[in-house]
Amino acid sequence: MPRIVSITLQNTDTARPIIEAITTDNPGAVVHDYPGIVKIDREGSLIIRRASVEERIGRDWDPQELHLSVVSMAGNVDEDDDYFSLAWSH
Amino acid sequence: MNAIGKLGLKQRYALLTRGLDWEPSYQPRDKVFPYAAFEGIKVHDWSKWEDPFRLTMDAYWKFQAEKERKLYAVLDSFAQNNGQLGLTDARYVNAIKLFLTGVSPLEYQAHRGFAHTGRHLPGIGPRIAAQMQSLDELRHVQTQVHTISHYNKFFDGFHDWQHMHDRVWYLSVPKSFFDDARTGGPFEFMIAIGFSFEYVLTNLLFVPFMSGAAYNGDLATVTFGFSAQSDESRHMTLGIEVIKFLLEQDPDNLPIVQKWVDKWFWRGHRVLGLVAMMMDYMLPRKIMSWREAWDIYFTEAGGSLFEDLARYGLRPPRYADVATAEAEHISHQNWAIFYQYTHAAAFHTWLPSDEEMDWLSEKYPNTFDKYYRPRLEMWREMEKEGKRFYNNGLPQLCTTCQIPMGYTEPGDPGTICFRTSEFRGETYHFCSDGCKDIFDDEPEKFAQSWLPVHQIFQGNCGGASVEDVLRWYRMNLGADNMDQAGSPDQRQWDAWMEARRRVAG
Amino acid sequence: MTIDIKTLKVEPRRQTYANIARRFGVDKPASRYEEATLDIQATANFHYKPLWGADHWHFDEGRTAVVMRDWYALRDPRQYYYATYNIARANQYQTTERNFEFVEKRALLALMEPAWRDTVEFYLLPLRHAEWAANMNGADMCDRGYGTAVTAPCLFAGVDHLAMAQIIGRIGLALDGNTGTSLERARERWMTAPEWQEIRRLAEDTLVIGDWFEQFVAQNLCIDGVLYPLVYGRFDAEGQRAGGAGVSMLTEFMSDWSAENARWADAVIKGAAAESPENRALISGWFATWSRRAADAWRPLAMRVLGEAAGAAAADEASGALTARARKLGLDV
Numbered sequence: 001m002p003r004i005v006s007i008t009l010q011n012t013d014t015a016r017p018i019i020e021a022i023t024t025d026n027p028g029a030v031v032h033d034y035p036g037i038v039k040i041d042r043e044g045s046l047i048i049r050r051a052s053v054e055e056r057i058g059r060d061w062d063p064q065e066l067h068l069s070v071v072s073m074a075g076n077v078d079e080d081d082d083y084f085s086l087a088w089s090h
Numbered sequence: 091m092n093a094i095g096k097l098g099l100k101q102r103y104a105l106l107t108r109g110l111d112w113e114p115s116y117q118p119r120d121k122v123f124p125y126a127a128f129e130g131i132k133v134h135d136w137s138k139w140e141d142p143f144r145l146t147m148d149a150y151w152k153f154q155a156e157k158e159r160k161l162y163a164v165l166d167s168f169a170q171n172n173g174q175l176g177l178t179d180a181r182y183v184n185a186i187k188l189f190l191t192g193v194s195p196l197e198y199q200a201h202r203g204f205a206h207t208g209r210h211l212p213g214i215g216p217r218i219a220a221q222m223q224s225l226d227e228l229r230h231v232q233t234q235v236h237t238i239s240h241y242n243k244f245f246d247g248f249h250d251w252q253h254m255h256d257r258v259w260y261l262s263v264p265k266s267f268f269d270d271a272r273t274g275g276p277f278e279f280m281i282a283i284g285f286s287f288e289y290v291l292t293n294l295l296f297v298p299f300m301s302g303a304a305y306n307g308d309l310a311t312v313t314f315g316f317s318a319q320s321d322e323s324r325h326m327t328l329g330i331e332v333i334k335f336l337l338e339q340d341p342d343n344l345p346i347v348q349k350w351v352d353k354w355f356w357r358g359h360r361v362l363g364l365v366a367m368m369m370d371y372m373l374p375r376k377i378m379s380w381r382e383a384w385d386i387y388f389t390e391a392g393g394s395l396f397e398d399l400a401r402y403g404l405r406p407p408r409y410a411d412v413a414t415a416e417a418e419h420i421s422h423q424n425w426a427i428f429y430q431y432t433h434a435a436a437f438h439t440w441l442p443s444d445e446e447m448d449w450l451s452e453k454y455p456n457t458f459d460k461y462y463r464p465r466l467e468m469w470r471e472m473e474k475e476g477k478r479f480y481n482n483g484l485p486q487l488c489t490t491c492q493i494p495m496g497y498t499e500p501g502d503p504g505t506i507c508f509r510t511s512e513f514r515g516e517t518y519h520f521c522s523d524g525c526k527d528i529f530d531d532e533p534e535k536f537a538q539s540w541l542p543v544h545q546i547f548q549g550n551c552g553g554a555s556v557e558d559v560l561r562w563y564r565m566n567l568g569a570d571n572m573d574q575a576g577s578p579d580q581r582q583w584d585a586w587m588e589a590r591r592r593v594a595g
Numbered sequence: 596m597t598i599d600i601k602t603l604k605v606e607p608r609r610q611t612y613a614n615i616a617r618r619f620g621v622d623k624p625a626s627r628y629e630e631a632t633l634d635i636q637a638t639a640n641f642h643y644k645p646l647w648g649a650d651h652w653h654f655d656e657g658r659t660a661v662v663m664r665d666w667y668a669l670r671d672p673r674q675y676y677y678a679t680y681n682i683a684r685a686n687q688y689q690t691t692e693r694n695f696e697f698v699e700k701r702a703l704l705a706l707m708e709p710a711w712r713d714t715v716e717f718y719l720l721p722l723r724h725a726e727w728a729a730n731m732n733g734a735d736m737c738d739r740g741y742g743t744a745v746t747a748p749c750l751f752a753g754v755d756h757l758a759m760a761q762i763i764g765r766i767g768l769a770l771d772g773n774t775g776t777s778l779e780r781a782r783e784r785w786m787t788a789p790e791w792q793e794i795r796r797l798a799e800d801t802l803v804i805g806d807w808f809e810q811f812v813a814q815n816l817c818i819d820g821v822l823y824p825l826v827y828g829r830f831d832a833e834g835q836r837a838g839g840a841g842v843s844m845l846t847e848f849m850s851d852w853s854a855e856n857a858r859w860a861d862a863v864i865k866g867a868a869a870e871s872p873e874n875r876a877l878i879s880g881w882f883a884t885w886s887r888r889a890a891d892a893w894r895p896l897a898m899r900v901l902g903e904a905a906g907a908a909a910a911d912e913a914s915g916a917l918t919a920r921a922r923k924l925g926l927d928v
Binding site for chain 2: 607614627630677688726727730735743782799800
Binding site for chain 2: 003004005006008010034035036037064065067068069070071072073074075076077079080081088089
């Protein structure tokens with residue numbers, strides 16, 4: 001069975017650059033649109049990079065700001081100054 | 091003064107937070123943490139705890155305040171603009187009634203329960219995470235009360251939500267679920283609520299249901315729902331960290347944790363049957379079927395999760411296969427119970443329209459036409475003849491989940507499932523093997539259950555007649571209960587829609 | 596579809612929830628504080644006795660000897676519910692954040708005389724552990740207390756103490772150049788320095804108080820009532836002569852907080868004591884015990900910071916002010 005990690009974000013102005021950063025940085029990520037939310041799945045792991053989001057919004061971005069947009073997730077979390085990641089251990 | 095180096099998030103959090111704890115010497119440790127040992131869980135080294143999120147209080151306040159500012163702006167505007175007029179249909183409001191009376195009080199229980207573990211878990215990392223969750227859960231109940239306050243002004247069935255939660259027969263299902271968790275030890279509570287409910291099952295409550303709210307024009311509910319979910323992902327992560335930590339600390343923890351995972355999966359599955367019914371029958375515009383939601387959020391997400399946890403020897407919850415098979419039936423069986431007892435419920439019921447039945451046939455090709463459509467069509471005929479079917483008896487309840495015994499045998503949807511156990515000379519009844527196992531493992535606990543039907547027969551619920559009992563529930567008869575058609579809610583909605591048509595010319 | 600609501604008759608059928616209307620005696624609009632606070636805790640028909648203490652239900656009035664006809668009589672004068680509480684604290688902390696930037700940019704902590712800097716390290720940094728005990732007590736009172744009007748603010752106060760422990764930690768990091776060595780030293784002092792031992796004993800003793808309202812009196816009135824005026828009043832004033840203005844800025848949060856929190860703690864204690872002579876006697880007894888212990892515990896540290904005579908006088912003064920406050924709350928002192 002594929003080990004899917006997943007993150008669901010609100011479909012808002014704040015979240016859209018994050019969604020874009022995720023899809024760019026995570027080849028193979030699958031995006032599902034539901035009313036009000038976007039669910040992104042990927043096999044194994046998924047990363048959100050501070051630099052990629054900052055590039056898109058033109059200001060400093062703290063990965064903890066993710067707390068404002070996230071709706072759900074699946075996978076083990078690792079959070080640091082420069083990234084936020086989800087993974088299943090192998 | 092030394093030159094100031096920059097500290098990474100993890101290091102900074104460790105210094106500011108993890109370092110606060112100390113080993114007491116004026117009071118014995120087991121007096122400071124009196125509940126740490128009795129469940130048999132062994133923890134050798136709390137410093138091995140990995141913080142899932144590293145929020146200091148100031149960061150917590152900053153993010154949460156921003157969420158609240160946004161949320162209350164939406165609530166104010168919803169109220170000022172009479173947002174209820176934008177709903178797809180008045181029937182939708184009944185789902186919110188069930189939510190306020192059945193779910194919001196659980197948020198409150200979670201608030202107090204996490205205050206308990208936020209004091210009593212012997213490790214500082216999980217203690218702080220539990221305290222933040224306690225705060226979040228208070229947020230959830232309070233934002234729900236505020237959101238739904240507007241609905242209460244215009245619709246019936248909301249007015250005495252907490253009073254009803256403590257008394258009404260079907261609300262003892264969610265209430266006993268949470269009472270069970272609250273009265274377990276701190277580790278069982280973390281597995282029951284933090285892991286099993288938050289991680290494995292809460293998505294099934296919030297994500298499809300809130301998408302449903304979005305789909306049905308309920309801007310207020312969708313806003314509090316998604317805003318609450320943003321805390322929920324923090325909670326889920328705490329849940330998974332707790333289970334991994336306990337399993338890593340000592341192999342002796344495995345059988346205890348496994349037993350809790352089995353128990354709380356089944357308990358949660360039973361409670362969520364109410365959500366199944368909301369999704370399949372109560373949303374006028376449907377987002378996805380319960381079956382589909384179950385596949386995405388339990389089979390797929392839960393599958394990856396339990397595969398990950400298999401390295402500790404943990405297996406998927408017992409009876410997960412039975413629950414998955416039940417996903418084909420449970421919403422239909424639950425709605426049928428409420429239809430029959432609509433006179434005793436604080437929300438309205440109805441029979442699905444032809445279009446809705448076709449949707450159910452499409453979503454449930456194996457079961458709906460075969461088992462459930464014929465009964466609904468029969469009831470429809472009876473309504474036409476002026477003989478709307480009411481069940482005037484009081485149902486037998488399962489001692490564990492407290493749901494009326496209306497579920498069928500696994501693999502045999504024509505036969506009601508009955509199980510019994512003997513304890514101290516009494517016979518106890520159950521709806522399923524899952525519920526019977528739970529009782530058999532803790533009979534002293536579950537023999538205490540405050541079963542609404544027993545209580546009514548014992549004269550503890552306001553009187554001998556159904557009407558006495560409903561008045562004791564503080565139900566406004568003829569307004570809160572009975573069919574949607576002809577209810578004051580529906581009459582008012584029709585008047586609004588009529589006026590709207592006149593305005594539109 | 597757009598709707599012209601002006602031409603639609605949309606009249607509310609009720610103004611508030613029925614439990615609130617019953618309390619008011621009339622159906623009229625209620626505040627958000629009222630709707631989200633009053634009666635929201637379950638009160639009846641519990642299913643199982645706790646495995647961790649079968650002598651009570653998980654929500655039970657009997658976990659204190661204080662008796663109230665209505666626990667919701669003990670309201671929070673600040674009318675905090677989650678949103679207003681969080682927004683208030685977020686705003687308050689913005690000032691703290693700016694103060695940290697200001698102090699760091701201008702290296703204000705470096706202006707302290709070395710001896711005073713050592714004193715600050717000695718009296719302020721170990722305090723974060725006492726704040727952590729206060730945090731646990733806040734969670735404990737929220738857990739064991741009865742009625743949301745009291746229990747919700749108990750948790751708020753608890754996490755406020757966590758925040759203040761973290762502010763002290765940040766001051767430590769600002770002093771030691773982000774190495775954490777000052778915090779290590781502070782922990783050692785908390786565990787072994789004679790001036791800190793009675794304070795630590797007091798903290799540990801409050802963690803095991805059996806009656807949650809007694810814990811409320813011990814923590815929110817007696818300990819907070821001695822600690823904050825001494826540390827952020829007297830000690831801070833002493834530092835002004837030694838270049839301590841930076842520390843004052845960084846601890847402004849604590850001064851503001853203690854004044855605000857005291858309004859709530861006073862309202863709860865005053866209300867409970869006014870309920871009956873029995874309550875008043877109980878609470879007065881607890882006050883006598885814990886206020887004496889708080890003053891005694893803090894005296895050695897005050898003497899170390901302010902000098903023997905001045906320190907003893909400051910502890911007595913704090914204790915005297917606390918007694919006067921208790922008298923105003925209706926306690927027999």
